[in-house]
Amino acid sequence: MLTQRGSRLRRVLAFALIVIVAIVFFIRLIDVQLVSAAALNEDAANKRAVPVVIPSLRGDIVDRNGEILATTDVRYDVQLSPKNTKLNKGSFWRADPEGGIGNVEVTAEEAFVEIAAITGQTPEELQKIVDDALAVNEKSDFAYVIRSVDLTVLNRLKALGIPWLTFESHHTRTYPNGAVAGNIIGFSGFEDVPQSGVEVSQDKCLTGVDGSENYERSADGVPLPGSVVVTQKAVDGGTVELTIDRDLQWQAQQAINAQTQRVAAEWGLLVILNVKTGELVAVAEDGSVDPNDVDASDPAKREARSFVYPYEPGSTFKSITAAALIDQGLATPLTQNATPDYLEPEPGVRFGDSFSHPVKQWTLAGILTQSSNVGTAMLGTQMSAETRYDYLHKFGIGIATNAGLPVEDSGMLAAPEDWDRQTSYNTTFGQGLSSTIVQTAGVFQALANGGERVPPSVVRACIGADGSEKILKHGDPVQAVTPETAAQVMQMLETVVDQGWYKEYVSIPGYRIAGKTGTAEQVDPETGTYRSDYVHTFAGIFPAEDPQYVAVASIAFPANGEGSIAAITAFRDAAEATIRTFHIPPSTGEFVPLPTEY
Numbered sequence: 001m002l003t004q005r006g007s008r009l010r011r012v013l014a015f016a017l018i019v020i021v022a023i024v025f026f027i028r029l030i031d032v033q034l035v036s037a038a039a040l041n042e043d044a045a046n047k048r049a050v051p052v053v054i055p056s057l058r059g060d061i062v063d064r065n066g067e068i069l070a071t072t073d074v075r076y077d078v079q080l081s082p083k084n085t086k087l088n089k090g091s092f093w094r095a096d097p098e099g100g101i102g103n104v105e106v107t108a109e110e111a112f113v114e115i116a117a118i119t120g121q122t123p124e125e126l127q128k129i130v131d132d133a134l135a136v137n138e139k140s141d142f143a144y145v146i147r148s149v150d151l152t153v154l155n156r157l158k159a160l161g162i163p164w165l166t167f168e169s170h171h172t173r174t175y176p177n178g179a180v181a182g183n184i185i186g187f188s189g190f191e192d193v194p195q196s197g198v199e200v201s202q203d204k205c206l207t208g209v210d211g212s213e214n215y216e217r218s219a220d221g222v223p224l225p226g227s228v229v230v231t232q233k234a235v236d237g238g239t240v241e242l243t244i245d246r247d248l249q250w251q252a253q254q255a256i257n258a259q260t261q262r263v264a265a266e267w268g269l270l271v272i273l274n275v276k277t278g279e280l281v282a283v284a285e286d287g288s289v290d291p292n293d294v295d296a297s298d299p300a301k302r303e304a305r306s307f308v309y310p311y312e313p314g315s316t317f318k319s320i321t322a323a324a325l326i327d328q329g330l331a332t333p334l335t336q337n338a339t340p341d342y343l344e345p346e347p348g349v350r351f352g353d354s355f356s357h358p359v360k361q362w363t364l365a366g367i368l369t370q371s372s373n374v375g376t377a378m379l380g381t382q383m384s385a386e387t388r389y390d391y392l393h394k395f396g397i398g399i400a401t402n403a404g405l406p407v408e409d410s411g412m413l414a415a416p417e418d419w420d421r422q423t424s425y426n427t428t429f430g431q432g433l434s435s436t437i438v439q440t441a442g443v444f445q446a447l448a449n450g451g452e453r454v455p456p457s458v459v460r461a462c463i464g465a466d467g468s469e470k471i472l473k474h475g476d477p478v479q480a481v482t483p484e485t486a487a488q489v490m491q492m493l494e495t496v497v498d499q500g501w502y503k504e505y506v507s508i509p510g511y512r513i514a515g516k517t518g519t520a521e522q523v524d525p526e527t528g529t530y531r532s533d534y535v536h537t538f539a540g541i542f543p544a545e546d547p548q549y550v551a552v553a554s555i556a557f558p559a560n561g562e563g564s565i566a567a568i569t570a571f572r573d574a575a576e577a578t579i580r581t582f583h584i585p586p587s588t589g590e591f592v593p594l595p596t597e598y
Helices: 002-035 037-048 108-119 123-136 151-158 197-201 246-262 314-327 364-370 373-380 385-394 421-429 437-448 483-499 563-582
Strands: 049-054 068-080 092-095 103-106 143-149 165-174 211-216 229-232 239-242 267-274 280-285 336-339 342-346 349-352 360-363 459-463 469-471 514-523 530-542 549-556
Touching (some): 108 143, 143 165, 246 549, 267 437, 280 437, 280 563, 314 364, 314 373, 314 385, 314 483, 342 373, 349 373, 364 373, 364 483, 373 421, 385 421, 437 514, 437 549, 483 530, 530 563
Antiparallel strands (some): 049 211, 068 165, 092 103, 239 459, 267 549, 342 349, 530 549
């Protein structure tokens, strides 16, 4: 009886256990199929999904007309599997090139010959790539054949149908115009990280936002067809528009290179500036870097020297002193001054003109025409040091430009309380201070623009991938002198050219030119003393009666004595190119020069 009862109990317990297990499985099934289905499916998909970055393209840099100066291209790396070139001699089968019905066997050695004919390598070089890789790892499955080939080479290599040859795409920065504006554009380094120029200063505009996508793969890692899902679209970088004109930039570079080489100078710079807008339409420097081949250039000439090489401007800044005198009501272009060739106004302070002459009865216009240090200082020191400092500041000296590059120098202009007695006189004729060539161009832009200085610019705008346009701000205009003062200085500057010894070198038939030369000693940074050679500069405005453009050329430390002629010639070549580029009509009316003597 007890045995039967125990047996029945065991059956009940077993049945109950089965029921409980069934209920648990049922509940779990409900959970899997209904309650947690979405989460479990997502988890499974995530385990199968492979995330892939969709790289964005870096934006273009273009000139004022939309011509591409820097862009991003797709390039291709060619790779091979070293170990597979050894399996069965790396042989594979290919359709009979003679059109037969069978296939032909191609060995690795034969494939190397075919590859080399396309890449420009030799079969021996390809064999060495394989041998070197296998020497490090006998199971090596990867080695580069050649990197960064274009689409044409890629397609020719793919057509060979070599199974152990693979390809990988990547983006690379290219500069289709080579060294044209290379000093302004800058260049990129490893993995296209920007290193200098606009590439650095406008990196935020140029950089895009990478996208992403997922695809599902099978257990053996093979992508499943139709499984690609884009989770975020890539947004390409914006386009940076410069104020530079590509073709004019090329011509300006040719001009300054030619003159720098002709006189064996250490360096040469040339800038062209729009009078009304302050836009730099050309910034040319000798030996400008080709961003495609940076290592081929002189390391000292890879940056935008026009913005970071300040030097004493010399006599070109006599124009500022003359403008300040007139603006202060202390002189007119016809103010008379008996001018010796040498002066010692106080003990320990002495300076002279660049040529010997008796006391000359020169007007202010004559002092500027003859470029007299003595006459300029005699009249200029009627103003206090503070007043002259203020005018230099209003003309942009001692203030860093903000044209759109990563680094722009302010030059050197000490506070007037720090001027010693010699410096107090020297600053009237452009010594004891320094400026970049762009700052010097800004001085003449202001004089040509009714006394209003418009900050120079080299970057105009950032145009987003969506077409939105952001105009860059470069600073507010400054009224350096009155329009009446500027007009009188322009008359004097045209007289300077008309009556100067260099008229034959600077003249452009049919066009009136106003301008000023400058020849200045420079301090040797190693010795702290002045060098014995000079930087020669010519700053010109054209057409003088209706100013449109300013061009300034500087030639530094020429080996022969023609530095001034070289600078003037570079200016003239640049001015002629500018006239052609922008279709500037000839001058109208005759110019009557101001009296230079009394």
